[in-house]
Amino acid sequence: MTSLISSRFTTRRSRVQDWLFGGIGAIASLVTLGALGWILADLVKMGLPHLSVEFFTADMKSAGREGGIGPMIVSTFLILVCFLFPAIPLGVGCAFWLSEYVQGGSRIARAVTGGVDLLASVPSIVFGLFGMSFFCQVLGLGFSILSGGLTLTCMVLPILVRTTLSAMTSLPPDLRPAAGALGLTRATTLWQILLPAALPGIMIGITLGVGRALAETAALLFTSGYSTRWPESIHDSGRAISVHIYDLAMNIPNGGGKASASALVLLLMILAINLVASLLADRCLKSQYIS
């Protein structure tokens, strides 16, 4: 009889523990999701009234309290172009070399991957500091869209290298001997067989990188500058949307409404980018399992 009683006791205790763990978890999750919901609700509530077609196309007025963010959207887009142009060959090329031309364990491969990993841990403000004095001053590019894009290239490079590398290593291993047995050169194998097969994975990396670049502010503060004019070339200074939000929030009294509208726009852009990435990922999985 004693054993029966003690077993009932343990059952009750474990049920209490179970409730306790579940309760704590539920509260933690509620706090987190509640905060996220609060942020989104506030942004929509404060920003939505300011959204209109004009907001996307019009010039800024009264230091940002009135008008739209047309020039900022164009600047942001140009910064992204300047960022992607060097970043794609550099990141994808680096990953190709690591996966196809050197052994994973070799000293040079470890040095390069270690360097890329360290680069990923450098905080964005340090990229800003480096970009300001190297691209803007030493290379003489000034506060320009080009400087901002190049600074972002340095910052987002590790994401591109890592995603491309993982896309390459998840390719079926028998493609390489198949190509080798047909007498294809490594270059042909890479461009005609491995690259097409890894393309969806590489595209995921690029979209993730674009998302990261869109969200970045600290690296752009002192590289692409604050100018709110319509940029005429990549050598002009241009204000990214994120920098615009920062400026409105910190320096412009009563800039909150337009700032939240801009934040809403930025958030929507990032959501769209994430959606593209997850669609690509779905397609990636499908192509691996079905075909």
Next chain:
Amino acid sequence: MCRLRVDWLVRHVLGLLAVVAGGLVLVIVWYLFQGAKPALESGLPRRFFGDPEWQPGSVRDPQYGLVPMLAGSFLVTVFATALATPLGIAGAVFYQFYVPARVSRWNLRCMELLAGMPAVVLGFWGLMVVVPAISRLEPPGQSLLAAALVLALMILPIIALTSQAALSAVPLSHLQAAAGLGIGRAGMIWNIALPAAKGGIGSGVLLALARAIGETLVVVMLCGNIAQIPGSVFDPIRPVTSTIALEMGYATASHKALLYAGGLILVLVIGLLVGGLSFRRKPNHNTVH
């Protein structure tokens, strides 16, 4: 052979790109070091810890005390991580063991959304909502507490996502063994799942810590930016990152060198954290598999 020449060219061009990508971090560190050199050479290091205040721009009596800023960085980082860690782990346990996978997937999406939220948007929201709320309790509102709260929200998804990944990687057979012995869900989580996922969760927390040290925007918008050692959580502070962000636009000479030194410190601390992490992860892999 033309084909072989193309092959040679491709190999070397890709090798060059890889060396550029891998060497970039060295260039950046070397650059920071060069920039910081004047600050390290001119007898300033003694004053980093000797001077009580940070007034590098003052012409008559410049003060170079770094301690308030290092303390600010340390406090806001540790405070934010301490807030985010229990929330993140408890949430991960909840969604891994208490909630059907279908619902859990939605939570994952939300965490990804929070992780992808631009820092400037979080900082802006903190300025509009958190700071006024705190200032009602105890002015001025822009404070260690405000920065730490929003920073915690920012690094929370990192901890939650890595923790849940680590928990889901615990072999089902371990959990089945526990269930077969009549151990309840809570006992299974506490005695089997969490110990097995310890390594992964720990890496997530360290990663979050590294992210928090380097974070600039949230901190610069919410911490009040007064270089002092705070007496309470309601006092403003000024961490290293926001000092760089605020002063690099106009700093010159030895003041500028000090900002480079600050950047160098950040890179070294975070590099050590992340480097130690990857060092730690390797032996782990060997024992698990």
Next chain:
Amino acid sequence: MAISSVPKTNAPPPGTAGISVRDLSVHYGNFEALKDVNLSIEAGLVTALVGPSGCGKSSFLHSLNRLTDLVPGCKVKGSVRFGNGGESCGPGVDVLALRRRVGMVFQKPNPFPQSIRRNFEIPLREHGVRRKEISEVIEKCLRDVGLWDEVSDRLDRSAMALSGGQQQRLCIARALALDPDVILFDEPCSALDPMASAVVEEHIAALRGRITVAIVTHNLAQARRISDRVAVFWIRNGSGTIIEHGPTKEVFSNPVDPSSRCYLEGGCG
């Protein structure tokens, strides 16, 4: 590619090449996988390479077309000659041209994850075949493996959508497209179901007389059915070597080596 079928015992036709292998050893790091292998593979015939797992049959095959070059830490010593050609083992050999002459079909079907047509176009363009001629070559090679009627209407669809047996025949056709002297088969049927396996086997047997074939197989019945000559691999002193070789009939009916007798009669190995 003029001769389509030749009786089993015929003399080697002109235009194909035999392979003569002398003192071949293969090392992976410190491990000697294959030691002092001597074998001559007769032109135009089918030579089966049999033996228990891990005795170096695949290493032998891969060292013939230098695929061992792709394996880090792998060293090959000895001499390999194709027909009257020069030494193909060692440095200074045009490996890509060698691999064009010596095709290979792998254990697991490995079409490129692109369209059927691209599977032919990529290697053919690489070896300088003009665009106009390509579709002609594709049709001929697909007919050779009996795949033309099955896929002629979907050449631009993914090769990965084909069944396992069809994929393997596509790989054979792809190897044939380069008009090789020799095709090496590395257990081509072991990943297929029995029906598909029989079809693939039939098409390999049909290559006799046109092309020199070396085939690694674990299926002794298959070796008996399709090969003219057979070589038995075995492990001696920790590394693989050939313990017996000769005409299939002789080796199967009257093996000399006790180990190979035991293996071929199904007792051990």
